[in-house]
Amino acid sequence: MQYSRLGDTDLQVSRICLGTMTFGEQNTPEAAHAQLDLALERGVNFIDTAEIYPVPPRGETYGETERIVGSWLKARGTRERVVLATKAAGRADWLPHVRGGAPRLNRAHLEAALEGSLERLGTDRIDLYQLHWPDRNTNYFGDLGYSHDPDDDPVPVEETLAVLGDFVKAGKVRHIGISNETAWGAMQYLHLAETMGLPRIVSIQNPYNLLNRSYEVGLAEVSHREKVGLLAYSPLGFGTLSGKYVDGIMPEGSRLSLFSDRYSRYSNPEGINATRRYVELAKRHGISPAQMALAFVNSRPFVTSNIIGATSIAQLAENIASIDISLSEELMIGIEAIHTEQPNPCP
Ligand SMILES: NC(=O)c1ccc[n+]([C@@H]2O[C@H](COP(=O)([O-])OP(=O)(O)OC[C@H]3O[C@@H](n4cnc5c(N)ncnc54)[C@H](OP(=O)(O)O)[C@@H]3O)[C@@H](O)[C@H]2O)c1
Numbered sequence: 569m570q571y572s573r574l575g576d577t578d579l580q581v582s583r584i585c586l587g588t589m590t591f592g593e594q595n596t597p598e599a600a601h602a603q604l605d606l607a608l609e610r611g612v613n614f615i616d617t618a619e620i621y622p623v624p625p626r627g628e629t630y631g632e633t634e635r636i637v638g639s640w641l642k643a644r645g646t647r648e649r650v651v652l653a654t655k656a657a658g659r660a661d662w663l664p665h666v667r668g669g670a671p672r673l674n675r676a677h678l679e680a681a682l683e684g685s686l687e688r689l690g691t692d693r694i695d696l697y698q699l700h701w702p703d704r705n706t707n708y709f710g711d712l713g714y715s716h717d718p719d720d721d722p723v724p725v726e727e728t729l730a731v732l733g734d735f736v737k738a739g740k741v742r743h744i745g746i747s748n749e750t751a752w753g754a755m756q757y758l759h760l761a762e763t764m765g766l767p768r769i770v771s772i773q774n775p776y777n778l779l780n781r782s783y784e785v786g787l788a789e790v791s792h793r794e795k796v797g798l799l800a801y802s803p804l805g806f807g808t809l810s811g812k813y814v815d816g817i818m819p820e821g822s823r824l825s826l827f828s829d830r831y832s833r834y835s836n837p838e839g840i841n842a843t844r845r846y847v848e849l850a851k852r853h854g855i856s857p858a859q860m861a862l863a864f865v866n867s868r869p870f871v872t873s874n875i876i877g878a879t880s881i882a883q884l885a886e887n888i889a890s891i892d893i894s895l896s897e898e899l900m901i902g903i904e905a906i907h908t909e910q911p912n913p914c915p
Contacts, residue, residue, distance in 0.1 A: 574797075657671040708748035748774060803875070
């Protein structure tokens with residue numbers, strides 16, 4: 569395993585982070601524990617979860633993933649060996665089961681979210697507490713362009729950051745991060761931290777993969793200059809970049825076969841076309857398409873850690889092993905050629 573520094577903190581996190589959002593839906597608690605065991609054995613010390621997991625989020629399963637991670641930490645006594653990241657839901661009208669169906673990034677909601685996560689994870693401290701998505705109207709979750717809403721009435725970032733500052737002061741949170749954010753959002757958190765004497769964000773968790781490199785526009789510079797690295801999520805574009813859906817194949821039990829109505833982000837015609845080209849490129853170079861896609865993310869200098877997801881031990885082993893793969897110059901030229909012709913088909 570390789571490790572990198574989390575922002576400007578003294579924490580070293582593995583460059584592969586274990587994503588957990590299938591735990592409690594596609595993965596049983598036993599299967600999830602087996603994944604956590606293998607990841608730890610292979611040097612992964614960074615675990616990402618969220619209050620609303622597993623996905624798709626449902627009232628019946630709300631908090632189940634954190635409970636599964638918490639039961640593993642307790643059973644194995646591994647709490648001090650891992651850097652534990654979770655997230656509070658942002659503003660939403662599509663989560664009827666979360667805080668009266670209207671979660672916000674204000675004091676009352678964040679306090680309730682944090683207490684719930686601490687309890688389910690069975691810990692007295694979250695190492696990285698992230699805001700899952702913004703409270704304001706902006707472009708994320710598949711929106712490439714920004715459209716302004718003059719009537720938007722968001723919780724001010726000052727208020728959200730002050731609450732997070734109190735969490736840090738109380739010792740319940742070590743570091744804070746943002747997710748599904750824009751360059752403006754990231755710079756606003758950094759600016760207010762400096763002017764208000766509040767904690768700095770140490771990470772940005774956004775989508776990043778061969779089908780969506782929009783992070784490179786604006787945010788990559790923020791990562792470098794401000795030392796706030798990317799925690800890249802969906803590095804395989806929901807599994808599509810493994811090549812298993814090419815030619816319309818729908819493997820039984822796979823995410824897209826189970827939840828195709830909800831998860832269409834990487835299945836538009838341009839994305840399917842670009843995916844076919846990346847898969848062919850990998851095969852021509854004798855490398856597995858999944859490992860090529862993951863090694864590409866691992867190789868980006870603005871990435872602190874690559875948040876992988878898996879539903880089987882075989883997938884997990886393949887994905888973790890991507891850390892040992894470096895892509896040849898010729899392969900990188902091939903990737904850039906496809907990207908130039910079809911940039912960000914699935915933002
Ligand atoms: N902040 C956010 O809003 C946000 C959003 C999404 C994810 N995340 C985080 O990022 C983590 C990873 O996201 P993701 O699950 O979307 O990542 P992903 O890498 O794009 O997709 C992972 C899925 O692809 C399939 N897969 C994985 N490895 C494979 C392989 N080697 N060969 C074939 N299929 C493979 C598996 O699904 P099947 O077996 O079902 O095909 C697996 O669950 C999540 O667990 C979560 O922690 C955060």
